[in-house]
Amino acid sequence: MTLYNGDSATIIPTLDRVTLTITDPPYGNDTDYADHEDSVDNLAGLIESVVKPAIALADRALITPGAANIAMYPKPKWTLAWITPAGAGSGPWGFCCWQPILAYGSDPYLAAGMGRRPDILQITESAESNGHPCPKPLGVWEKIIGRGSVNTDDVLFDPFCGSGTTLVAAKAMGYHAIGIELSEKYCEITAKRLGQGSLFEVLAS
Numbered sequence: 001m002t003l004y005n006g007d008s009a010t011i012i013p014t015l016d017r018v019t020l021t022i023t024d025p026p027y028g029n030d031t032d033y034a035d036h037e038d039s040v041d042n043l044a045g046l047i048e049s050v051v052k053p054a055i056a057l058a059d060r061a062l063i064t065p066g067a068a069n070i071a072m073y074p075k076p077k078w079t080l081a082w083i084t085p086a087g088a089g090s091g092p093w094g095f096c097c098w099q100p101i102l103a104y105g106s107d108p109y110l111a112a113g114m115g116r117r118p119d120i121l122q123i124t125e126s127a128e129s130n131g132h133p134c135p136k137p138l139g140v141w142e143k144i145i146g147r148g149s150v151n152t153d154d155v156l157f158d159p160f161c162g163s164g165t166t167l168v169a170a171k172a173m174g175y176h177a178i179g180i181e182l183s184e185k186y187c188e189i190t191a192k193r194l195g196q197g198s199l200f201e202v203l204a205s
Contacts, residue, residue: 009053021054067099
């Protein structure tokens with residue numbers, strides 16, 4: 001695993017091409033992050049400076065943008081859905097029972113001649129409490145990785161690494177992943193979840 005503590009906008013141009021960008025950006029809904037003001041204006045800036053370059057860096061991308069500000073993102077090739085029938089919060093039109101997954105590039109199963117797969121993932125799982133305000137459930141993220149890749153030789157990339165769920169899931173599944181996270185606090189959480197003694201050991205690996 002490779003983890004950078006820094007600004008994705010400056011680090012992405014230094015990276016080699018990857019296979020799959022998979023990420024859960026800030027939603028622009030005023031979540032209390034350690035080193036980021038989660039406003040709609042700042043989300044617009046992140047889409048231009050980080051999301052678009054992260055999509056261009058990869059053969060394909062799967063992005064969970066939340067529902068409220070989905071129209072701010074570049075037009076995807078398709079929109080998949082993570083469905084939670086029991087609901088996961090409340091929105092302006094009732095209980096929130098799904099999250100969009102914006103898909104860019106070609107379906108890896110069709111590209112590999114492996115046939116079609118559903119464009120929904122129906123999973124109910126709660127995320128662990130780990131010190132990050134909105135971590136994604138590990139099992140859900142493994143399923144999304146498995147929908148976006150058919151080969152563990154693929155290199156995964158997450159420019160909004162947060163508490164490191166992408167890297168933890170990738171390690172469990174046998175992938176190599178690259179993550180970037182602005183907050184040193186969240187990088188330390190990632191290091192512990194990966195079983196590293198400290199952040200600096202992760203950065204050096």
